[in-house]
Structure formats: C-alpha cells, structure tokens
Amino acid sequence: MSAVEDKTRAAEAALEFIEDGMTLGLGSGSTADIFVRLLGAALESGSLNNVKGVPTSENTARVAREAGVPLIEVDQADKIDVTVDGADEVDGRFRLIKGGGGCLLREKIIAHASDLMVVVVDETKLVESLGAYALPVEVDPFGFTITAKKVYDALTAAGVVRPDVKLRCRGDGNDPFVTDGGHYILDCACKALADPEQVAARLNAIPGVVEHGLFINLARAVIVGEDDGARVLEL
Numbered sequence: 123m124s125a126v127e128d129k130t131r132a133a134e135a136a137l138e139f140i141e142d143g144m145t146l147g148l149g150s151g152s153t154a155d156i157f158v159r160l161l162g163a164a165l166e167s168g169s170l171n172n173v174k175g176v177p178t179s180e181n182t183a184r185v186a187r188e189a190g191v192p193l194i195e196v197d198q199a200d201k202i203d204v205t206v207d208g209a210d211e212v213d214g215r216f217r218l219i220k221g222g223g224g225c226l227l228r229e230k231i232i233a234h235a236s237d238l239m240v241v242v243v244d245e246t247k248l249v250e251s252l253g254a255y256a257l258p259v260e261v262d263p264f265g266f267t268i269t270a271k272k273v274y275d276a277l278t279a280a281g282v283v284r285p286d287v288k289l290r291c292r293g294d295g296n297d298p299f300v301t302d303g304g305h306y307i308l309d310c311a312c313k314a315l316a317d318p319e320q321v322a323a324r325l326n327a328i329p330g331v332v333e334h335g336l337f338i339n340l341a342r343a344v345i346v347g348e349d350d351g352a353r354v355l356e357l
C-alpha cells in the first residue's frame with residue numbers, strides 16, 4: 123500500500139472524532155490536506171453539518187476553500203474542539219517532531235488551544251525515540267546567525283552530539299525559506315534526542331527562537347494508517 127493510501131486511511135478514521143457543530147483546527151502538510159478534503163466531502167454529502175475550521179497555514183486555508191470547508195478567523199474562535207494534524211515523527215509517549223513544512227508555529231498555537239489534538243500519520247512516522255528527523259526551529263530573521271549559534275549551544279548542552287544547524291532555503295537556491303509568519307527556519311540535524319523535554323526547555327529560553335517543532339503533551343490520539351486499515355492509539 124502506498125503512503126498516500128495509508129495517510130488517507132488515517133484521515134478517514136480521524137473523521138470519527140468530528141461531530142456536528144464543532145470548530146476544528148486544521149493542521150498542515152500532506153496528511154492534514156487529505157483530512158481537509160475528506161472533511162469537505164463529508165460536509166457536502168451532509169454526513170457532517172455546521173463544522174468550521176481554523177487553518178494553521180495559508181496552504182491549508184487554500185485547500186479548505188477548494189474543498190468547501192467554512193473557515194473562521196483564529197481570533198473569532200471561542201473554542202477549538204478538535205485539531206487534526208500530521209507529524210514528522212511520533213514516539214511512544216506521543217511526543218512529536220513537526221514543522222517539516224514550516225508551519226509549526228501556527229500548528230502549535232492551535233494545538234495548544236484545542237480540547238483535543240488528533241495526529242494522523244502513516245507507519246513510517248512512528249519511532250522509538252525522536253531525533254532522526256531534523257528538528258525545525260522557527261527563528262526571527264533579526265540576528266538569526268546569533269540565534270543559530272545559541273541553538274547549537276542549547277542542543278549541545280542538552281546532550282546532542284555535534285548537531286548540524288542549517289538555515290532552511292527555498293528549493294535548491296540560497297534564499298531563506300520564510301514561514302507564513304515571516305520567520306526563518308533552522309533545521310537541526312541531531313540524529314537522536316535523548317531528552318526532548320530538556321531540548322524544548324533550552325530552546326524556549328533563547329530570545330530569537332519563536333517556536334520549535336517539539337510538540338510535547340499535546341497529542342492525545344494518534345491514528346496510524348496501515349495496509350489493512352487504521353490503528354487508533356490513545357493515551
């Protein structure tokens with residue numbers, strides 16, 4: 123079975139968490155996009171009604187509009203019932219690395235504000251321990267080379283051996299990738315993160331760091347799309 127089919131199975135199973143009248147956080151990335159399209163189809167068929175979405179990226183907003191999912195401004199949402207989002211890595215304690223698409227800041231704001239965060243992934247995202255995927259760190263462009271050195275020091279202090287901290291660029295060029303919020307991303311290849319909580323705490327203490335891709339204590343359900351269906355894991 124292809125990754126797309128597995129992601130689709132996970133996204134289909136996530137619809138089971140959605141009820142009429144809910145306000146939803148709409149995650150970003152290819153798996154979240156599939157969920158948004160399925161949500162649009164469910165609204166069109168009438169199997170779900172009166173659902174509104176708060177998108178976590180400009181791209182998700184576009185996909186939602188195309189799919190016919192009504193959107194509301196983030197500051198108009200009294201509450202967010204459920205957020206459905208993808209992930210780059212998920213460990214056994216539902217700690218996540220996110221931000222492969224550069225949307226981590228808005229994703230974290232929305233996940234943190236939600237009553238429930240449901241993560242949709244294919245099996246390749248499940249890991250025993252986090253860190254093989256380079257950790258995205260969103261930084262203010264002002265003084266980003268200073269911030270990058272501080273990020274390197276923070277990772278080293280948290281036990282990461284010789285991290286490789288690189289500014290994310292657009293395509294193959296040298297122009298920095300710019301997030302929806304106007305920030306840069308430092309991709310931090312760490313190989314392994316023995317203590318994600320310590321890494322998160324140290325990164326949070328750096329002034330130029332806007333947010334990082336470690337999502338800890340946020341996800342409550344992880345849906346894994348597999349060859350023969352979807353496995354729903356809950357904490």
Ligand SMILES: O=C[C@H](O)[C@H](O)[C@H](O)COP(=O)(O)O
Pocket residue numbers: 149150151152153154207208209210220221222223224225226229
């Ligand atoms: O910034 C991007 C997000 O955190 C995505 O949710 C994450 O990269 C997973 O994306 P995908 O479902 O495309 O693998």
